[in-house]
Amino acid sequence: MVGTGSMEIIDVLSDVNAATLVPAGPLSVSESVRIPSLTSTVSELQPVWEKYLLCDLVNYFNTKYRDELFSILYRNEFLQMLLRDVIDFVVKELQDSAEQFNIGISLEREDPEDPEQRIIFLIVCGKWKFRDFNERLDAMVKVWKYMESRKNEYLKNSPLDRSKIEEAYFLVSVFIGEEGDDCEVFPTR
C-alpha cells in the first residue's frame, strides 16, 4: 500500500491544484462526490485531504480529533455533501445578517457519561446584526431545517445509501456563535 500511496498523493495534489484555479462558488452534489480512490492511510494523506475536502470552504478545523474527523469525512461522501450544502446555504442566508463571519468545523466528543456521543459542529462565528440570542437561535433553526430537507433529498435520490446518509445527518449540527463571545475565531488557513 505504501508503494502506491505516493503516486496517488500526487494525483490528488494535481486535482487540488486544478481546483484552486476555479473560482469558488456553490458546489453541486456531483462535484462534491468526485473523490479519487485512495489506498494510503488517512494520516498520510491528511494535509492533502484537509485542503481537498472542505478547506476551500471553511476557515478552520479546530478539533482535537482531527484524524477521526477526516477519516469520517473520507469514508462518508454524504457527510461532505451535507457540509458543503449547508455551508452554501449559510453563506447565502446569513451574508446580509453579518458584518463578517467565519466558518469552522469541529468534532466534539469527550463526554464521560456517554463516550459514544459525538457531534460534528459547523461553527459560524461572526459579528452579527442580530439584536439578541433568540434571533440567532431562529437563524440556527432555519439552517437545521434546511439540513433536514437535504437529508430527505439524498434519501430520495440514493435510497441504497440510507446508512451513510443517516450517519451524516445524525453527526452534523450547526451553531451560530458570536465572535469573542461564544466562538473563538482562528486565523484563516
Place this chain on the structure above:
Amino acid sequence: MTVKSFPPGEFLNLAERMVYLKNILDDEALIRTVMNRCYYAVFLVFREKLGLPENTTHRRVYEEVKRKNIKLAGYLDILWVYRRGADYYLHSPVVLRGWAITHRVSFELDKAERCIDIAQRALSEAI
C-alpha cells in the same frame, strides 16, 4: 406517601430560580449547575416523552429526537456542549468546544441565561 415519577422539567424551574439569586456572580458553582440542570431537564423530558428506558445513552436519545424533530435536537446538542463545558472544564465552562478563553463570570452568567432560553424553548416546543 405516594411514590410518583419526578417531573424532570423541575430541573429547569430550579435553574431559573438559581440564575436570579443575588450572589450568583460570586458563585461559579451555581452558574455551572444552571447549565447542567438545563441540559438534564431537556434530556430527561425528551427521554420520557420518547418512552426510552432509564439507561438509554445520550447519543441514542439525541438520535431519536433528531429522527423526529431536528429543531429539538438542535437545542439539545447546544445544551449538551454547554453542559459538558460546565461539568468537565474547570478553567472556563462556557467555551463552545471546551477550549479555554478569558474567564469572566459575567460572561459565564450570560451563557447560563442562554441555556435557560434554549431549555425553555425546547420544553415548550416539545409539548
